[in-house]
Amino acid sequence: MKAGTTLTKPDWTIAFDADDTLWHNERDFALTHDRFAQMLAEYVAPEVLQTRLLAAERRNLGIYGFGVKGYILSSIETAIDVTDGRVGPDVITELMAMGRKMLSEPVEVFDGARTAIEALRPFAEVILITKGDLIDQERKLAQSGLGDLFDAVEIVSDKTPDVYARIFARRDTAHQMMVGNSLKSDVIPAIAAGAWGVHVPFKLTWAYEQADAPVTHRHFRQIASLSELPALLTDIT
Known part of the structure; x- marks a missing residue:
């Protein structure tokens, strides 16, 4: 953390996307x-x-x-x-x-995903926000072995500014952040809801999920991998 800065658990809610952010999907x-x-x-x-x-x-x-x-x-x-x-x-x-x-493929978690989440847990409420089929998303989360790291799990039909606003409003924290590989679903609507949007690009992206990065917005950041997330949080806090 920056000198003189102390983060405690209620300060941040950090939400992660699942598919192609924490594990392979596309x-x-x-x-x-x-x-x-x-x-x-x-x-x-x-x-x-x-x-x-x-x-x-x-x-x-x-x-x-x-x-x-x-x-x-x-x-x-x-x-x-x-x-x-x-x-x-x-x-x-x-x-x-x-x-x-x-629908029965083994889940392959990205290297460093667990380590990055664990590094954030001491000073942030960590949640999962994923969209898609309820049964399949629950299956992948269970097989990933990451379920124990999240304070809450939200499986939604779509990711819109209203959906993010409702989810974050239920968290008793001063700051919110959404981390994911999709600009269209993870970053842009989260920023519209007042949160930080952190883009972690993945080499494969469904055409539907492609969008222009909001590079001029003060709440937009991009990192190469989840391992850079703790340092990013230090920088913006």
């Missing part, structure tokens, strides 16, 4: 999409398929929500659409099998 989607593109190669070019799938996902988010189930349902819809209904049952069957596989 990698599995990328591998599944590559196979999806191979299956439909005779009907549509990969870049066109990706555009059509993203459009379907955007249409369906309000119905299916975020996560593997919505992705697979949108993939099936897209397969039917781009083939004018000629897609074979074998493709649908394989897509469903890939979805089941994604």
Whole structure:
């Protein structure tokens, strides 16, 4: 901490995103999409398929929500659409099998994630805010072995300024911070809710989650890895 500064637990609430912030997630989607593109190669070019799938996902988010189930349902819809209904049952069957596989993949926690969270716990209330399918997110949290580190866990259908404002309003702390890999979901809406937004870029980002960084906002910061977070907190406190 800065000289003369003493942080105590009620001073900060630090919230972490889960997927691609604490553990791998988008990698599995990328591998599944590559196979999806191979299956439909005779009907549509990969870049066109990706555009059509993203459009379907955007249409369906309000119905299916975020996560593997919505992705697979949108993939099936897209397969039917781009083939004018000629897609074979074998493709649908394989897509469903890939979805089941994604929902049972072992959780691979990023190196340094636990250490970074543990370093913050002495002077911050640490919570998890993640979106997506409730069952899948609960499964991944349990398998990650990180659940014992969080003072609270919030699994939400979407991350908006109102959602962040409600969550942070329930915490009895003077300062709030959201840490995550998505500018669109983790950083920008958290800043809009009055919190600090800390971006930890990951090499794979779903097109839906891409956005311009609010580089001029005084509450925006970017770090290369979670290991830099304790030092960042020292710097801004």
